[in-house]
Each structure stands twice: as structure tokens, then as C-alpha cells.
Amino acid sequence: MSTRVRIDVDGRSIEVDADASLAAALITANVATTRTSVRGEPRGPLCGMGVCFECRATVDDVPHVRTCMTRVRAGMRVRTGAPAAAPLTAAAPPLARLDADVVVVGAGPAGLAAACAAAQGGKRVLILDDNDGTGGQIWRRDAATPAATWRARAQRLGVLVESSTRVVGVHDERSLLAVRGDAARVVGYGALVLATGSTERFVTFPGWTLPRVFGAGGAQALLKSGLRVDGSRVVVAGSGPLLLAVAATWARHGARVVALVEQAPAARVRAFARGLWARPAKLAQAAWLRARLLGVPFRMGWWPQRIDSAADALRVTITDGRRVAALATDYVACGFGLVPDVRLAAVLGCAIERGAVVVDDEQRTSVPHVFCAGETTGIGGVDKALLEGERAGSAAAGIRSTTSRAMLARERRFAAALETTFALRDELRALTAPDTIVCRCEDVLRSDVDACASWRDAKLQTRIGMGPCQGRVCGSGVAFTHGFAVADARPPVFNVPLSTLCGGPDSGA
């Protein structure tokens, strides 16, 4: 049993787990709505990882706080709904400077592996991550091996970790601007490794904006951040191997998985699974998942059509194109694969192709001194991330990599197989109705966007992608439904208080 603390939510005192994220604690306490949208709809956490901004609430009088990235504190005052006024507090802390030989952005598997490799090469290494701990998405707050092993190794090697720190852009030649709370710091680097991971791809359909409908990765992240789901029902839907992981974790935490709805055709998924026999590590993972999944009804070749809120539950309508079924549930975990998070890379000027950062054999990007590893170079899972991380860290430190090129080639083939197996079917494009919201920050409808010729045109005319998430959620959605090329990165990479931008390169830092 973890410690419990009391917090105040909209004037009501509630008891929550002390180590949960605020978003997870609120949902557990049946507060699934954190904000009111532009059109007045209730909204709640979606991504669980700090990029969608749907979980914003006013916390201790500060408006627009991401509750998924904030840990619960005894006595915390939370206000949901409309944001409070901006506070008039004292001046921001002065600009500090940090320097390291190798700076790694992202403390997921790729970032940890890169940091350890570079530290092994005798370099002073600093990792920065927006999360309040290391491990990235897959190992978020995970104490089990191999997460713990990597953490211990990094610590032993003297790798410095700056958590709850988001890198928001370039400061000057070989330095970045990073922000923690309302404090800005300049981070100078000899070499830079970008291991910023991925975000989820969302396909938009009626009901996807309802509270308690999370991304698949979002559901995973919320659970790992302390959401209690024992005794509740969940429908896991969308596409990709992440759905298996979500179903397994939720089942392990006592949830009843009503169905796992995978849009890819059964034959294609089976062929992919057979391919895993040649891959001992992945096989183990798959088998482990399957064991956990015993009892989970699979629906392959099915996909969600709409979600309605019915009394105290959600009703998910699914189809295989011919038949239709309705599933009652408390939560929906719905995601359609991952897309590399290339924003920081784009702001740095790195070449990007097909949505991923272009790297050479040693994980070098097109920009001198900048390396990239993990999901950011293409979605391929944890093994690819670890391998690439090791190679990037070694190259950044100027030492030889200890991993073989053949292993990496195999991981990249696996990544390619993932992409074809879980390619999204055309029918999904038609799920988005004219009055379906495609941009949650600004409540833009599909019909608004249909008249537009490009992502930029749509932005200018409809405000899609102009809200706090800056297209992280809607971008991949309309790239799919409308075929737009969504390339769009401007500083700041993350929302930051204006004061943190005041220390320019000529300010002495």
C-alpha cells in the first residue's frame, strides 16, 4: 500500500496515492475531466506523456499545468475547467549554465544507452528529460530489470541526469535552451545525442475526444504513473504491438480487458508473429505477453467506429467492415502506432525524411556534432533503441561501438516489418465524420479542414495545430486523413513561461 495524501480538487478534499502523477490520481478519484475545450466540451488526459495538453488544469493558482507531468503533493489545490488568471509572482530565477562533453536529450532506452556508452568513453555526460525520472516511455517508473540495470549503470558511470527538464530550442552555437519549472538554463555540449522518442498517431473518429478515452501509449503511461484500474473494464483498440503491451499491463493491474481490437488483418499479424520465432529476445517478450493475455478476446481485422458515453460507461462500436459490435467499458485505450518526435531535431536543422531523422551508420545526423538514436530515427521498439543509443553514444564520444552492424540491420528489418504489418487500412480514413473534431486544442472540425489545400493552408484558415500541442496530436491525424505533409517545427519546442526566453545569447550565459 502506498502512502496516501489529501489534495483539494475544485474545493473538495480527496485522498490520493502520494506517488501518483496528478492526472493518474484525478482519474482514479473519478475526476476524468480536467479542462473545458474551446467549444465547451469536457476533456481529460489523452497522451499521458506531456504532449497533448488535454490534461491541463490550474494547480496552486498556476493555470495550464500538465497534470500528467506533475506529481501529487499533499495540500495541492487543483481547479479543473476554465484556467485561472496568470499569476503575478516574483521575477524568474536567473539563467544558469550547464556544460557537458556529451549531452543526451531523452532518458528512454536510447538515451540511457547513449549516455552509458559515452560515459564509458570517458566523457562527462548529461541527460535531460521532460519526465520526472529516467526510463522514457517503456520504462516509466519501472523498477524491474532491465530498467533498473540501466539506471544503476548510468549512475555508476557518473552520468548526470536533469529530470523534469524540457529542451525547448537552440540557444547559440553548440548550446541548447532548457527549462525546468520557470527556470531557464543554457546547456552547452561538445556533442549532442537526440533520443526524443516518439508520440502516438491518432486516427480521429466520433467520440475519440471523450474523457476516459486515452491513447494506447497514454493508457500505458497513465497506468505506470499510478492510475488504479483494478476491477475496471478497458477496450484496447487501434493498431500495433503496443496494444499487446497495454492489454498485458492493464490485465496485470487487475483490469478486465473487454477486447483487443487490432485493425490489421489476422493473416498479416500471424505471419508477423511467425517471423518472431527467429528472434529469441522478441519471442520471449511476445510469449510473455501472450501468457498475460490469456483470456483477452482478440479481434483482429476489426477497428473502432465510434465511442459514445452512456450513463456511467462508454460504448465502443467496432466493425470489421461487414459486422458491427458494441462493447461496454469504463476506459478505452486507442492508438494507431507511433510517429518519431522530430521537433527538436527539426529546430536544430537536422535532415528529416518520411517523418524520421536521417542518420548514417554511426547515428550522425546532417548537422555536425548532432547524433540521433531510438524511435526518432524510425519506429522499431526497445531493442533498436538500445542498439542505436549505444552506437550514437560511442560515436559522440569518439570511441568504437561494441555492437555489431548486423544486429542493427536486423532490428531495422524488424522495424520495416512492423510498418508493413500494421499499415493502416484505407477504411479508417472514412471514420472521421464531417463534424468530428480533428484538432482538440482548437476544436477544429474535419469539414473545416476539407476545404484546405495543405497543412499550412489549414493552419492559417482553421487554427488547426495552433494550440498548445502545436500539432503533436492533430498533425499525424490529418497527415493520415488528408494526406497533408505535416512538417512544422518552431521554437519553443515545448510551451514555456515567457520569462524563460529572456536570456539571449548576449546576456552573458
Next chain:
Amino acid sequence: MNGDGTSSRATDVLVVGAGIVGVACAAAFAARGATVRVIERGPIGGGATAAGMGHLMVLDDAPAEFALTRRSCELWTELAPDLPPRAEYSVAGTLWVATDSAEFDVARAKFVRLREVGIDADLLDESALREVEPALRPGLLGGLRLPTEAIVYPPVVARWLLDRAGILGRPSMLFARVARIEPGRVTLDDGTVLAAGIIVNAAGVDGGTLTPGIVLRARKGHLMITDRYPGQLRHEVVELGYIKNAHGAALESVACNVQPRATGQWLVGSSRQFDVVDPRAEPRMLARVAARAIEFLPCLAHMNVVRAWTGLRAVSVDGLPIIGEHPTQRGVWLALGHEGLGITTALATAELLVDLVERREPRVPAAAFDPARCVVARAS
């Protein structure tokens, strides 16, 4: 058949550029019954028009500028009731803020001048200033309020103006890059030639590349926008130093100019850098813009910025717009060089251009905008 394969009436007017100035001209010609085509290489309103703040303001420092901005603000007021909600038209009013007694004297002089010509204005002392705009820091000297000035969202207006004039669809709206403008004809990048008696060069900061001899300097500006903080800012707050900067020749300057958007967001500006064309936002300039704005509106320090961007203003040799027929190229008309006021002045520019084409006595004296003053003979 026309050169581009569409069969239609002969084109009377070809407008190059679908920024706010080009579309305003196109709409004005269409309203006179002309057959108009607009050629644009990017999205409608995607140039400086997408970058600008959309503040509709009267500037009275030069008589010509005053006449043009004032007439244009009248035209905006007439247009306002028809604008769609997405145009985000709102009458927030402008608050010119004085930091010292010299600036307050400027405010007072402006007040007297504006009142004389019948423009609504209030001169405010320090406490009155804080009362009308509580977000301002204490200790400012006072200010001048122009309660009727408004704000729009320019790209939406641009598209709406075309739509209303029936120019949005094909063949009136042509998405292509223009390679050359000559009397009577426009040549596209792919070699297609389009003919018309009247050709309007409204290509913004790139106008000079299409009509050689016209020199336009780029003046880059940086802006940032915050998340939504509704109801906390009432007016567009501009420091009086802004006027000095806008009209000055300094290579680089920054002034506080903060605007309450209809969305509840705060739009934070702005900077001016001559001859910088790299579109990337520069940390150094963002830092200066942010610090200046916070100096006037301290609560901005803790407000989240969601995005920063830049835009290029087009500046003529004397800073005034270039409106009229090219002195030697008959039938080539120019609507260029609107610096930081092109959203405001687009409507009056269009009206003036049509008046000149139709050889009518213009409502706004045209001499100060005569292209002849800006054409530089090229050494061949």
C-alpha cells in the same frame, strides 16, 4: 481558350500575390465589374499577411500615412459586420503607453491632433491608465487610448475577401509562381504566358524581383503567442517608443506591442531588423522582445508561450507604400512596400489603385505614394 487551357472571358486584371494587399486589390477591381485573376505561389495570405499582428491603426506622423490609415480604418469599420467569426474582428482599442515625460508629451500632441480631426481619443494619467488596463506595471507616466481601433486575423480575411468577390475557385485563382511581369503579360515559372491590360504587382517583399528597379528592403519582425488567458488584457498595448522605431532607420530595434486575441491568447511583439531575410526565429531577438514586453506587462513572465515566428515587412526608400502605375511600364501597377501597416492599409490601397486606374480623383492624395519616386535606374 486561354494560354492555361481554361476557356473563359478575357482577363481584365491580373493580380500577382494573394497577400492582404493583393486580395484587397482583386476584390476592389471585381467590385467594379472587372474580370480578375489572382496568381499566388503559396497558400492564400501565407506571406507577411500570415505573420502580421492584424492591428488596424491610424498613424498620424506623416500626412500621407495619416490619410491612408484613416481611410482604411473607415473601410474596415464598414466591412466589419460582414466578416466571419474566424476573422476574429474585435474592437479592443489601442493604448499608447508613455514611460517618461518626453513620451507623454508625444502622447499629448497626438491626442490634440487626433481630436482636431474628429478621432476618438482619451489622454490618461498614470492612475487612469492602470484603471483601464490593470495588467500594466505601476509607474508608467500615462497614455493615450484610441477606443475604436480594432484587430483582425488577416489570413482568414484574405481568403474571405476572395471568396466574396467570387475569385476563390478556378480559373480566377491560380496557384503558380510568377517568373516575370511585363506590360500586358505575366509569365509563369513553367513558361505559361497570361495576358491582361492591367497587371498588379502585389508580391510583397519580393515585389522588386518581379519589377526590377523597385527596391524594397526586408525588415524582419519576431512575434510570440501565449496559451489562452482570457479576460486579462483589454487593449492592444503599444509603447510610444514603437513609433520612433517603426519610422527610424536603426538596423535593429524592439518595442513592446502586446495584443489581446479574440481567443484569449496574448500576441507578443515586436522587433525590427533591416535586411535580415533568414526566416528562423533568433533566440537573441526573442529574448529582447520577451524582456521588453514583460517590462510593461509583468504577468507575461509566467504566461506560457506556445509558438514564436517571424515575418518580413517590405520597406520602400522612404518607408511609405508604393501605389500606382509604373512610370515607364504602362499597364503595370504596383501595390508594394506596406512595411508594418499593410493589414491596416490594404483596403485603402485597393481603393486608391482603382481610383487611379479609372482616372478618378482619389479620396486619398496619391502623390506621396507615386511609384516614380522609388524606381531606381539600373546600370546595365
